[in-house]
Amino acid sequence: xxxxxxxxxxxxxxxxxxxxxxxxxxxxxxxxxxxxxxxxxxxxxxxxxxxxxxxxxxxxxxxxxxxxxxxxxxxxxxxxxxxxxxxxxxxxxxxxxxxxxxxxxxxxxxxxxxxxxxxx
Numbered sequence: 393x394x395x396x397x398x399x400x401x402x403x404x405x406x407x408x409x410x411x412x413x414x415x416x417x418x419x420x421x422x423x424x425x426x427x428x429x430x431x432x433x434x435x436x437x438x439x440x441x442x443x444x445x446x447x448x449x450x451x452x453x454x455x456x457x458x459x460x461x462x463x464x465x466x467x468x469x470x471x472x473x474x475x476x477x478x479x480x481x482x483x484x485x486x487x488x489x490x491x492x493x494x495x496x497x498x499x500x501x502x503x504x505x506x507x508x509x510x511x512x
Contacts, residue, residue, distance in 0.1 A: 394418040394501045396487045400472075401506030408510070409475045414487030414503055416468040424490040424498070426463060426470040430508070432483040440485070443470065455481075477510045484508075 400412040416423060427442030441451045441461045449461055458477075463470040470487065487503035 394420055394489065394491050394499070396489055396501055396503035398485065398487045398503040398506040401485060401508045403509045403511065404477055406477060406479055406510055406512050408477050409473070410477065410508060412472040412474070412485055412487075412506060412508075414470045414472075414489075416489050416491075416501070420468060420491055421494050422492040423465070423468055424492055426490070427488045428461065428470075428472045429486045429488055430481075430483040431486070431505075432480075435483075437486070441472070442488075474508070477508075479510045479512045482508060482510050 395417050396414055398414045400410060404410055425442055425444050428440040429437050430440050431437040439452055440455055441459060443449045443461045443463055458475050460473040484505040485508050486505045489501045491499045
C-alpha cells in the first residue's frame, strides 16, 4: 500500500510562514493528483489546494496568493509553502494522493496530518 508522511507543521505568528512536506512511499504504479486539505476544530475538512501530475493547480479562494503547492515527481513528494499566515489558517493539514494501480483502479490515500497553529 501507499503511505503518506507529512512534516513541517508547527506554531507560527500571524504573518509568518511554514513549509509543509508530504512524501509518498510504497508501491506506486502511477501517482496522479496530490493535494492538501485542512480541518479546524469543530469544522469540516476542506480542500486547500490540489495539483495534477501535469502540474495544474487548483487553490481554495481563501489561500490564493498566499500558499503555493509544488511537487517533485521523481521523489513522489508534494510541498505546501504557506506565507502570510492568518489565525484562521489554524488546523490539522492532511496530505492526499490519488494513485492509479495496475488494475486501473484509483485509490485515494491520506496522511496522518500535521498541526499548524497560527497565533495572533
